[in-house]
Amino acid sequence: MKRYFPYPVLTGCLALMWLLLAGFTRGQFVLAVLVSLAAPHALKALGEESATVKRWLLIPGFLGVVLVDIIRSNISVVWILLSGDHRPRNSNFITMPMKLKSPTGLATLAVVLTSTPGTAWLDYNSTRGELLIHVFDIVDEKQWIEQITKRYEEPLREIFE
Amino acid sequence: MTTFSHADVPLWAAVVGSAFLLLGAGLTLIGAFGLVRLQSFYERIHAPTLGTSWGMGGMILGSIIIFTSASARPVLHEILIGVFVTVTTPVTLMMLGRAALYRDRSELNPGVPPETPDDSFATAMVERKEAPSHSEQEVVSQRP
Amino acid sequence: MNVLVLFVTLWIVQGALALAMCMCVYRMVLGPRAQDRILALDALYVSAMLQLLAFGVRTGSTVYFETALIIGMLGFVATVALAKFLMRGEVIE
Known part of the structure; x- marks a missing residue:
């Protein structure tokens, strides 16, 4: 799980940002998912540690x-x-x-x-x-x-x- | 790209959105006024934050209300500007503040707190190896 | 009525933002020191960005929003580079 989604929050934010900028259509949704799944791996290659949130509430x-x-x-x-x-x-x-x-x-x-x-x-x-x-x-x-x-x-x- | 004409905006949205727009523009204006009026740099650094906190917030809320009420679906992308400005302003102001401090200290100007001496260079170096993301601050503060 | 409200508001809003931009330019020209000028430049960028948002509401098109976003990004990069320059006297190390 961690291997494919190194930064889950970043993935969500990226997808949302893509949709806000490009408009909420089905085609853009597919693109947003693809980009937001791929882009966090670039950050992972930089070796940045994921922030840990202990208590979300x-x-x-x-x-x-x-x-x-x-x-x-x-x-x-x-x-x-x-x-x-x-x-x-x-x-x-x-x-x-x-x-x-x-x-x-x-x-x-x-x-x-x-x-x-x-x-x-x-x-x-x-x-x-x-x-x-x-x-x-x-x-x-x-x-x-x-x-x-x-x-x-x-x-x-x-x-x- | 979304477009609308002002005649499509219902009256309540026009009034509420206008109020937010006026609030935002007013706060930005007051911030700029402070930038002109205040005496020292460290006081002036507080003035533009009026524009970047609620000045921007008011403009964005007003814009969202007017756009959304005139077009059938919600127009929310202004939020991106809000998030972007909120995240970047601390970076710019912090860097500017530190640059100003550094310059004032190196020119020995009065009224600036002296540099806190680091306990030892060695501990800083050890920390630097352990946490590379911290290293820049260490290096900067140790410049003569 | 609603058109009139929006028209008057946008007139005032854009006037106020233009005045704010003039004040930032005043501080930027007068200084007195480099850090004051950069701070004024940053504030000028922010008010220009808000001015473009107001333009967007006036014309009713979202094209101005994208311009505003780009101005905001340019302002951020410019201010950071200038602050870095003040600190070290060089941008590229």
Whole structure:
């Protein structure tokens, strides 16, 4: 099984993408299946390891949290940009410890932190497990670190490790 | 290729889709405004994410609603743009941020956190052999 | 009525996106440093992509969608190459 479908999720996504681009017809469906079965073997030849997801059930909840956070931070950043600087805005770097080690988890965290306006991922030191981020408006540094750990890092560790 | 004329769009879809389009365009505009107004590079890096998160999301949702309501079958391929932009934005911003950090550190500009010293070059090399996908970060951060 | 709503909305949307593109160009010309210009270029690519999506809704054809996808990809590759250049001073190693 593993030999013929090295990356099942990739196969599904590729077929879906093909159909979305080319249109849902019977002929395109055959082509999509053929391409999505063949293409993952090219990736396998590159020697990339497949990501392991331990607990699929936690993913929808995590996505919900992220979506709500993106909307919330959009509103707050828009508010800061439009209202001008009433109070001095503390925009600074935060170095935070990271227990998350799985590459897929780290990549997901990077997507999440970048998609939320107001936080930007800058650098990750894998030997020390330290993450450097830049935050647009820091009210309390401890609270920020705690929030990122609680809301993103811990669920991601449960999902991927 | 799908085509439709604006007269085929029902009124509710026109209103809801328009609201999403306006939201998306407005957020993108505010992001660009932030890009002009903010003072330092590290603050400015937050501004375009408005356009790439809900700015793009709003435009895509509006486009999907209008296209789908006017043609008989669902038109969903805009989602591809959404997925593509969501996945690529972190890569570009991360690389830009790291390039800016590297330049600021090498020019000894104030207000930039100092480079965290790596524990030893040897551990990095060992890790590099074990996990080739990590190697690039190691190599970059050890440049003088 | 529905045609009028769409017409007015698209007029505003395209105006707003054009203004956003102008602001990005302003930042790109003014700089002050190379990383600011590249960031502005990236934002310019994104707003151009959204502008093309709006064009697609205006003309009612999906051809513009494919153009938007290509602009997005070009923007990604261009920004990554430029950022890489800033880091090392060379693109091809």
